[in-house]
Amino acid sequence: MTVFSSLKIRGITLKNRLVVSPMCMYSSEDGFANDWHLVHLGSRAVGGAGLIFTEATAVEPRGRISPLDLGIWKDEHIEGLKRIVDFCHSFGAKVGIQLAHAGRKAEDYAPWEREKKKLKGSKHAIAPSPIPYGKDWLVPKEMKQEDIQEVQKAFVNAAKRAVDAGFDVIEIHSAHGYLLHEFLSPISNKRTDNYGDSLENRERFLIEVVRSVRKAIPDSMPLFVRLSCVDYVEGGWTLEDSIHLARALKEEGCDVIDCSSGGIVEEEKVNAYAGFQVPYAERIKKEVGIKTMSVGLITTYEQAEEIIGNSRADLVAIAREFLRDPYLPMRWAKSKGLKPEVPRQYIRAWL
Template sequence: MSLFTPFVQRSLTLRNRIAISPMCQYSATDGMPDDWHLVHLGSRAVGGAALVIAEATAVSAQGRISAHDVGLWNDAQRDAWRPITRFIEANGAVAGVQLAHAGRKASAQRPWEGGGALTEGAWTTVAPSAIPLDAGWPAPVALDGEGIRAVIDDFRRAAERALAAGFRLIELHAAHGYLLHQFLSPLSNRREDGYGGSFENRTRLLREVIAAVREVWPAELPLWVRISATDWHEGGWDIEQSVRLARELAALDVDLLDVSSGGLVPHVKIPLGPGYQVPFAARIRREAGIATAAVGLITEPEQAEHIVAHGEADMVLIARESLRDPYFPRRAAEALGAKIDAPAQYRRAW
């Protein structure tokens, strides 16, 4: 049963191949996680996942998607995360966090409030180039050298706080049209300096962020990166560039690529369907020689088992299915004939 075999990365042993994908809750005040986050993330650990990754966690106030995002840009936020990571770990899962900067997609409404650019309470956004996300969105400020250095330092400091908060795995968010992805894609990066133009220049910021995080993140703990394998748009970032990037990141002590897609530009046609992004993860794993995680419309136990058993990815990340069913790993184990431990308080149910 491949889905329920352990997965070892550096000093960590994940109890199975199911992880909870970062999913924004837009429910924080001043970047502080609260009881909602404890119950939301903690229930997924109780549900049997091997790894629970906290949602996109802003490395600066400017880098929030919305005014209600969680963060790790100050020590009070660090301290607020500690009871959450303790609970996750006490229930057999590894606590991970996704560090993020939204770039030009920042200063937005929550999805259930429309999801567009804020009109009240808005703040100035930044990006590689002064190109608005879409009609009705403000033009961001193009980052200068000092601004780029500040972003790198924000990621470094957030990684330090993540360690102190009890997280044991970091994922850097370089997907879905957020700042690091904006630098990668020629659709959003029109710079003519050392951070734009060529593949080497467009990937420079991500490589420098990785190096900065690795300076403070222990060698015995894994570092993951989430990428969008393609922009689904002509002239944008694509799978060929993703494979090339993956080879370079493997040499920079990145342990796994979490392979998603899209999010950079609106109004693109994406061929949605069960497991539609899995071929990207499989190709990167095969051609770049780095571990991958598969995401995207993975909803059935047999589907998840097939992905791991056939070497298409090393981990399966469950997102919206885990919102519908926090106990998906336990349901999958029953469907596949595997046995996983339950908390002592729940064992009489099995």
């Protein structure tokens, strides 16, 4: 098996194992996709990626990481997203949407504006507990049971719109310190109701979201969940917790665990090195028997090949290296003497 082997998940077949990881572009107004998103995601389809994820796409306006994020909280958002999906499909790529809610990490300013402001966060932010993300961050509103129901409904409605837009895959963002991760981690969840305290209670909200989204989308559509597999904070979420959760998610019809890490507090120390998150994907895959996607500082063909060839993960997601080179899959294939799949417009440069 190689990074260029196809992979069938439920009703879809990815032409290779190379995935464009979700990346915020801070280029949207009122959640709408525009020409930037078409050119950015479309270029990676031209470049040969097997699966391309949108950035964290907000299920409700107060769930945006910044006011410039993509959104899918109203029907009007569907058309712009569909244009991108259709274009990517014409180059043989599958397209996934990452459905997200930023929770206490929602912000009222773009990252470059926020640097100039004193306050960080959003006055509309909600979270499992009224604990700010870090120093100088606004205190989020503690969610009531009605808020939990409302956000769950927002995920379901967003998923239905994603189906209407023609997406092939849905990923629920439950990593990097955003809302669903905030419920999982004992660092940010101090609730005393049935959504807090014990591990099962902290897992409840994500499991309910996954269960209700699964019911709302076709059986043939793969469902991914991105997890921060560890918190890097004493008393935080652990890899053992992730394994426990992955077992439950598999039962609920989740197909792939996308294994990232960190993000729950502003002051965290991460020792990041090439492939540092691969062991998380490997352990979850082996112990739970579920497909995994590995991400994080994967930049070379040899690294990706080692991960896939040794069955340490089923997919490799790449973020920054895809920003440096949208034609990464074509370049890697050519460098290995394989015949890259090249759009006819570019054949004279590649064959």
